[in-house]
Amino acid sequence: MDFASFARAVFALAITVGLIGLAAVAMRRFGPDVISRLAPQRAERRLAVVETLVLDPSRRLVLVSCDGDEKLLLLGEGQVLNPPPASPAPAPKPPRRKAPKPKADA
Numbered sequence: 001m002d003f004a005s006f007a008r009a010v011f012a013l014a015i016t017v018g019l020i021g022l023a024a025v026a027m028r029r030f031g032p033d034v035i036s037r038l039a040p041q042r043a044e045r046r047l048a049v050v051e052t053l054v055l056d057p058s059r060r061l062v063l064v065s066c067d068g069d070e071k072l073l074l075l076g077e078g079q080v081l082n083p084p085p086a087s088p089a090p091a092p093k094p095p096r097r098k099a100p101k102p103k104a105d106a
Contacts (some may be wrong), residue, residue, distance in 0.1 A: 050063040050070060059076035074081040 008106045015096065046067055048065045051066050052063070053061040057062060059081065062075055064071050064073060
């Protein structure tokens, strides 16, 4: 291999690495905008995780919104641990009125 072939190979390698670096800088600067414009627009999502709370290493609470309706799920050990819905609590009884005491006429 003579010097001219070696120089050509080194020059081609430098140009290739330079183009890859230039493409990386361009993608970092302009990439998210270009990719978002090329991606098809999706409809609004119906399901969303609003918030999660880790209770302990095996259980967590997850607040999920589906079509505007929020549900609280207790997850643990690969399964949903939600208890069956409880019956609604009875309404508190209104306080009884005491009958007025008759006044004694004297």
